[in-house]
Amino acid sequence: MVNDLIAGVAAGLRPGKHNVRLADIVTKLQAASHEQAAEMLLRMPDARAVGALDRPEFEAAPDVLALLPLHRATRLISEMSQDRAADVLAAMGDDADPILAALTPDVRGSLDALLAWPADSAGGMMTTEYVSVPAAGTTVARTLDHIRTVERSRETVYSVYLLDEAGVLVATVSLRRLISADPDSLVIDLARGREPVTVLPTTDREVVADLIRRHDLLAVPVVDDARHLLGIVTVDDVLDALVAEHTEDAQKFGGVEALDRPYLDTGFLSMIRKRAGWLSVLFLSEMLTASAMQHFESELERAVVLTLFIPLIMSSGGNSGSQATSLIIRALALGQVRLGDWWRVALRELPAGLVLGGILAIVGIARITLWQKLGFYDYGVHWPLIAATVGAGLIGIVTFGSLCGSMLPFVLQRLGFDPASASAPFVATLVDVTGLVIYFTIALAILSGTLL
Numbered sequence: 001m002v003n004d005l006i007a008g009v010a011a012g013l014r015p016g017k018h019n020v021r022l023a024d025i026v027t028k029l030q031a032a033s034h035e036q037a038a039e040m041l042l043r044m045p046d047a048r049a050v051g052a053l054d055r056p057e058f059e060a061a062p063d064v065l066a067l068l069p070l071h072r073a074t075r076l077i078s079e080m081s082q083d084r085a086a087d088v089l090a091a092m093g094d095d096a097d098p099i100l101a102a103l104t105p106d107v108r109g110s111l112d113a114l115l116a117w118p119a120d121s122a123g124g125m126m127t128t129e130y131v132s133v134p135a136a137g138t139t140v141a142r143t144l145d146h147i148r149t150v151e152r153s154r155e156t157v158y159s160v161y162l163l164d165e166a167g168v169l170v171a172t173v174s175l176r177r178l179i180s181a182d183p184d185s186l187v188i189d190l191a192r193g194r195e196p197v198t199v200l201p202t203t204d205r206e207v208v209a210d211l212i213r214r215h216d217l218l219a220v221p222v223v224d225d226a227r228h229l230l231g232i233v234t235v236d237d238v239l240d241a242l243v244a245e246h247t248e249d250a251q252k253f254g255g256v257e258a259l260d261r262p263y264l265d266t267g268f269l270s271m272i273r274k275r276a277g278w279l280s281v282l283f284l285s286e287m288l289t290a291s292a293m294q295h296f297e298s299e300l301e302r303a304v305v306l307t308l309f310i311p312l313i314m315s316s317g318g319n320s321g322s323q324a325t326s327l328i329i330r331a332l333a334l335g336q337v338r339l340g341d342w343w344r345v346a347l348r349e350l351p352a353g354l355v356l357g358g359i360l361a362i363v364g365i366a367r368i369t370l371w372q373k374l375g376f377y378d379y380g381v382h383w384p385l386i387a388a389t390v391g392a393g394l395i396g397i398v399t400f401g402s403l404c405g406s407m408l409p410f411v412l413q414r415l416g417f418d419p420a421s422a423s424a425p426f427v428a429t430l431v432d433v434t435g436l437v438i439y440f441t442i443a444l445a446i447l448s449g450t451l452l
Contacts, residue, residue: 026055074099113230130229159175197211205238386450389439
């Protein structure tokens, strides 16, 4: 059956067999074992194998490429888009060294330049496969002829970059403007008055994504401090990077270290390491909840009825905190709020917490009243005071949860940590401990002289 699958995939990729979509082939490669996928790639023509390896959704590409014969792996890497090839080689670690050593000096130099930058920076995402022409004296017709000549060796042609004699970026011209312009006109005339939007290679990928979004760009040039053109970041690379970034944030938000590989490709021991740390921290934090309950042990003995509402109240505070944390983390990621806006957020979350807590307090008091009046449960002669305690506790804890949940991302960012680390479990644990203190402090104030 495995051989049939390999033969079927390979047959669909032979010259003349264009009915099989590359996306479908990549799906089958990704679903197969690494050994099976390597066998499939060996049976494919180079062009189609390169096409499959170039797809970011082929997440097993580094492992599969390491199983190919060195000469075939080297040839495929040489023909891949350079930014994707750099990503694959970086993921291969030490296994990439023989391939890098076997590459031609030009290709190896380009890949080494890309590998030097962090993966989450513009330099780590850029490709050096762009189209450029001299800014001085180049006509539209000559530029279009140049594009036809080099198109096959370029990843994408969204724009043409105009450089001076020193390689400094002077302007950019979109392919659309070139096609619609007079062939005899100078290219530089099409770009006059248009200052190109550029980024440095150290620019964070989220900043690059925001620039592309705000300026409706298909690609943004990457330049050094002297404005020499180093490469370009295309919109598809930004989308792939943002998917990876959001996946990492989602995993952190769930109280898990970010996974380096797809879930099913992550080893058992690695998965335990990724999860055990956070679970241990949260467990130790929750032990403070037990300490808080021990502090109020005598109150619990005298008013056991208060324990009925502990899960209700603590979960409400944790939920409100998680809501606020989610909103602020996303706002920080999109640049809607800055670090200096913490006080404005606090002024919004404080009244919001009071109102939300008030809504829950009304629901909680109504529930206690109905259960008492309808005979579902007898809370005793002091049930109105218990209802008031629960209502006041909900207002206090939900307000604290909203305020705490909204401030934690600012604190973590100020300390240099990823705000996504202010995960929902962490916020819930913090609010659990403080919520108990708030709840029993209010109970002492309201029920003192009656139940307490």
